[in-house]
Amino acid sequence: MTRSNKTDEKASPAGDPVGDPATKAQKQAAIAQRKAVNQQQRADRKAQRQAERALKKPKTEAPEAAAAAETTLNQPTPDQPVINQAAADQPVLAAAKAEQTTTEPAKRTLRKAPVAPEAAIVPKKPATKKPATTKTTTPKTTAGKSATAKATTPNAPTKVAAKPASKPRAAAKPAPFNIMIVAQAGRLQFEALVFAASLRRNAPNFTGAFIVAEPQPSSHWDSDPRISPQIRAILADTYGARIVPFTNRDFGQSYPYGNKIEALSALPAGENFIFFDTDTLILGDISTAQIDFSRPTASMRREGTWPVEEVYWPGYTAIWKSLYDKFDIPFDPTLDLSEPDEYWERYLYFNAGWFTGSDPAAFEAYFREYACGIRDNAPEELVIQPLHPWLDQVALPLVIAKLGGGRPGPAMDGFDGALTCHYRTLPLLYAREDAATIAAFEGIVKDDAIRDVLKTYPAFDKMVFQNQGAKVLALFDKNKPPRNEQRYRQRIKAEGLWIR
Template structure:
């Protein structure tokens, strides 16, 4: 057990409805880690919202939470903005921290560490640069009479460099009453319709927060471990003290949060009874699948490789295993890779799919009659279905060729197994010529991720792309592109389970055994040798064969290939 340290008060909002449940969960998690904490529940006094039940008040009393009523300044027009007043309910000269109710405490790290002696306030930068051009921020600071002082912060999820803009889910200050008055006044000032700020809702409280924090003295800019956005990132195993989960589905998909919820329900029956009254919380009490979800990342893998090298065939093979699911080219891959500078979006995608399946929802995939499509050139349909699962600890993979190939430097950092496929270049290039236009013509500028401007390309890859785009002959571009992709696989060989398509056709069980071992996945193997269309040697185009021989001998030799 830890301590919150001297004179640090904690306040959060509790009101009738879901905020009562969230507030109780937060209070219970804080009390477990910080038994000496001074906890305060701010209860809005607004008749249309109803009264807290005697059961909730009793639970707060059991947890040692003092209740404080207040008049919500922006109810009901802007309910989330009412938080600006609650710090003012606390003792004036005692340091305090406001927490959003939809948070859980995961460690005993003292909250007094939020405010080292030399700092007057603390907050975490916003997850995303959701509001404001530099010109609009200048208007905000000018209207409030605050100097920007040349400071910049970086959004914790998108990585954008921006003028000071903070998440209002955690705000720590030395003088809570003075700060609350300033925050509320600034928020009211910025509601002025004559002030050219564009759309300011639902971010108004956060827009006002930044200049208020900047004006009161030295500011501690926190890392995301103090206000972790689990709705936008998968929860890591270490380093998160306070988790901002936002919705019960995040608790469902994150084992550590699920464990907190289960223990809270056992310790405080009022929490379980409240959860049963909200449909979106019921899956936590009645999961669609048996067992508890396993630890994050231990059951995830990726499939990539050179296009038309059997990646969909392998996706179907693995998806057919008991309690395995493989997403064949999920749409969300592109936005998750382009909107972030790392691979955390792919981790989030996997967590969101797990959440849906644990709720019993259908998911979208390239499937036909429940089986993953093994040739997307022949059949590229998407449909909704629910895979046959009987365990919450199912294996989940996702497959993409070019997008994942381009993002390999970041994907490798996830520590997940990555199955990568290569195929003899002659049938590969022939398939490119007869399938997709972007492969036939090598029109990389049409691709959402692996385009010439994609930030994940290495320097040598950019030079290769520049070289092939300057080539006028399509068959030469195809050869140059295959060479670049082959070199990419060889460059990352140490972090891949690299397979030749021909070897998988010959012995698919060997690949299954290797992947099962890397995922520590017990169980029997299921595989079949399906008939795959092959092309006879006399059908190779002489022009491509010659260019392959001229330009790709080294790469072919590395994979054990020779020209037909």
């Protein structure tokens, strides 16, 4: 053997000869050999990543795919040249087997196969796919102890039950509730007819009790307050109202607004309820409203009418806090902190035109106690404050706060909106409300069931049937309304059109 040949035998594993210059053919063969090794390593790494992903998801892949992924680790890429196939396959398979036995796939590594000298290069052989066999795993051993091989079978395919198609969640069924208004001889009984007709027309699906509370003759009234027989018959027979009597104990002729307090005794105890003033229109199906009756609330269509600012008054905070303190009700939780201090909307204040609750008996007990307590023994902060006609609206926030309620949430947006309208008086209805509400009102009052009866009351006759409502409507620009209700009243009265 020449010196040159001996040097070739000490060539590096990569096949680069050292010593004498190699022939051109030998250099080309060495380059091809290095390329083949690099390609083989890239193919092995790719196969390794694919196999690891397949082994990490045994429950979602088909068993054949998982077995094929494991087999891929044990065979070279078929389209790559193989160097000394018999010698080169052995270390590659050993590396793949080592990958299968380790318990930490992230630490797997492939050994680089040593490359034989150029003389060992043989033509490429087609790769054969190994059949999936029983997998043998060798647990880790400690020094001095032999490991026991445990044969395990691949994970059996897990049947994943198909999830049924999800059905759209049905909207929560609105809570049932009763409705109550108070009607008596005079204006209220005519307004009660309009309320009942609007409820029947616009909320035909309402299934609760429609209760018309009627005060009875007593020392609290100067005359008989009961509803006329004609209107009583229409309310009961045409509109299904239950006319329930009640007796005044604390209010009456001197403060008729107190009727809404004492009339709560006419409602079934422990049942959800909504109270409405009779001067209210039902414009939509209120039976569909998602009302949380466990959290009482009331109308926010109000102005800063009370307390009245006086020269020597103590301010909003002092007045309201004195009332909450009087009845041991927490004051701070009732504040709307988005409003500035000493601004009337910062304090809990409602229009008593409608309010809700879950138990009329409890509501009445607190309402009566607070209203009578304020009337008979007001805190000294109220010494110069008028309580007539605001007493019910002064006591109402205290009742609602005591029962865990507060300002109405989004579910009540339709009240004083698309579902109800508290018009207060007929001139104000024409002056303030939109065209759709006025049209709905006129369609109701001109119904044959109540038309002739309503004509007997001057306010309905003049505003509706003599078209004075249209004259009131022409007085105001709905795009530039007066700042408050008092301005409306003044203008209407100045034109001689005010009537109630």
